[in-house]
Amino acid sequence: MSTTGKVIRCRAAIVWKPGGSFSIEEVEVAPPKAKEVRIKMVATALCGTEMKILKDRNLQHQHYPIIMGHEGAGIVESVGEGVSTVKAGDKVIALFLPQCGECTSCLNSADNLCIKFKQGETHLMSDGTSRFTCKGKPVYHFGNTSTFSEYTVMNEISVAKIDAAAPLEKVFLVSCGFSTGYGGAINTAKVTPGSTCAVFGLGGVGLSVIMGCKAAGATRIIAVDINKDKFEKAKEVGATECINPQDYGKPIQEVLFDLTGDGVDFSFEVIGNPETVAAALASCRESHGVCVIIGLIVGVQLNISGHLFFSGRSLKGSVYGGWKGRDGASKLVSDYMAKKINLDALITHTLNLDKINEAVELMKTGKCIRCALLL
Numbered sequence: 001m002s003t004t005g006k007v008i009r010c011r012a013a014i015v016w017k018p019g020g021s022f023s024i025e026e027v028e029v030a031p032p033k034a035k036e037v038r039i040k041m042v043a044t045a046l047c048g049t050e051m052k053i054l055k056d057r058n059l060q061h062q063h064y065p066i067i068m069g070h071e072g073a074g075i076v077e078s079v080g081e082g083v084s085t086v087k088a089g090d091k092v093i094a095l096f097l098p099q100c101g102e103c104t105s106c107l108n109s110a111d112n113l114c115i116k117f118k119q120g121e122t123h124l125m126s127d128g129t130s131r132f133t134c135k136g137k138p139v140y141h142f143g144n145t146s147t148f149s150e151y152t153v154m155n156e157i158s159v160a161k162i163d164a165a166a167p168l169e170k171v172f173l174v175s176c177g178f179s180t181g182y183g184g185a186i187n188t189a190k191v192t193p194g195s196t197c198a199v200f201g202l203g204g205v206g207l208s209v210i211m212g213c214k215a216a217g218a219t220r221i222i223a224v225d226i227n228k229d230k231f232e233k234a235k236e237v238g239a240t241e242c243i244n245p246q247d248y249g250k251p252i253q254e255v256l257f258d259l260t261g262d263g264v265d266f267s268f269e270v271i272g273n274p275e276t277v278a279a280a281l282a283s284c285r286e287s288h289g290v291c292v293i294i295g296l297i298v299g300v301q302l303n304i305s306g307h308l309f310f311s312g313r314s315l316k317g318s319v320y321g322g323w324k325g326r327d328g329a330s331k332l333v334s335d336y337m338a339k340k341i342n343l344d345a346l347i348t349h350t351l352n353l354d355k356i357n358e359a360v361e362l363m364k365t366g367k368c369i370r371c372a373l374l375l
Contacts (some may be wrong), residue, residue, distance in 0.1 A: 004078040012149035016065045020355045029151040031130040032080035039375045042168040043070030044147040063123040066140040072147030073172035096143040099325035120144040136178040160329035174332045181208025183321015193217030201270035202225035202230040214238035227366040272296040277361040286311040
């Protein structure tokens with residue numbers, strides 16, 4: 001029986017209050033309105049962003065209850081009035097970074113930060129209302145996506161149609177983690193052949209940075225993390241060497257200068273730690289080193305010596321790896337299908353959505369890169 005135009009009751013993982021854990025609840029998901037799409041989610045995962053929000057009071061907002069999740073893929077169940085780029089049955093990637101195709105950023109080939117991205121800050125749809133209710137109460141959206149629900153509603157511009165043959169339990173990583181890291185190296189830093197790179201933080205995004213550096217032709221990729229359990233995986237995806245800052249009696253930037261002679265050509269901060277940003281920048285070559293901030297840093301100030309800029313160094317930010325949302329996701333899925341990129345190595349665990357709190361604990365151990373949550 002068709003569900004088009006009807007409210008769907010399904011399960012979702014809700015966080016009811018700041019600092020709370022996920023609670024599996026039955027929710028009602030309203031039909032999509034104009035320019036909206038309702039999606040049956042198939043695969044999603046916890047990203048570093050959710051992990052930080054769960055524990056960092058600087059990031060804990062006042063929008064509760066909320067359905068989080070911004071990395072996922074699914075199948076279009078129905079579409080609202082005026083939707084023209086996807087239809088029921090299409091496989092799609094959910095995008096926290098929309099692509100409206102009309103704003104100055106979308107029309108600029110060198111820009112990807114669509115003006116509609118900030119819609120996500122309201123935690124509601126464009127009309128100021130929610131499509132979720134639970135126990136008679138409205139539930140807030142998250143990151144323009146809310147993938148921790150069996151069904152969700154997104155704006156059409158936050159949905160990328162992909163190859164019908166693509167395995168959703170693999171390509172969901174294109175939704176955030178892989179694209180952000182891989183593109184940070186390829187698009188934002190523009191890593192050059194023969195260069196030396198340092199990657200600070202070896203989670204799923206950091207490993208994707210390593211993949212990007214390798215694909216760009218870097219000959220030396222130094223992986224930096226305090227968890228040695230991550231070193232084997234880092235080398236598997238392309239790191240040439242791994243170092244633990246705790247093994248040395250001096251700042252990590254000095255260690256990297258000792259290892260390289262004059263610093264690295266490109267460094268990447270993929271942790272979201274202000275002190276690590278300063279160290280990553282200081283580890284760059286004075287003449288032309290490029291440091292890219294990929295880790296989420298919100299609610300804090302960076303304390304960086306101005307002396308580091310009395311040279312040719314540069315510090316850059318990156319969102320979604322510099323890819324335009326819809327175009328980039330579709331391209332990367334096509335590249336995966338053509339075996340140009342490898343996502344499989346990043347998925348170390350698989351659980352059902354109702355085990356999401358177990359996934360949180362797995363992520364905390366550092367032994368889990370990405371835990372695919374199947375819906």
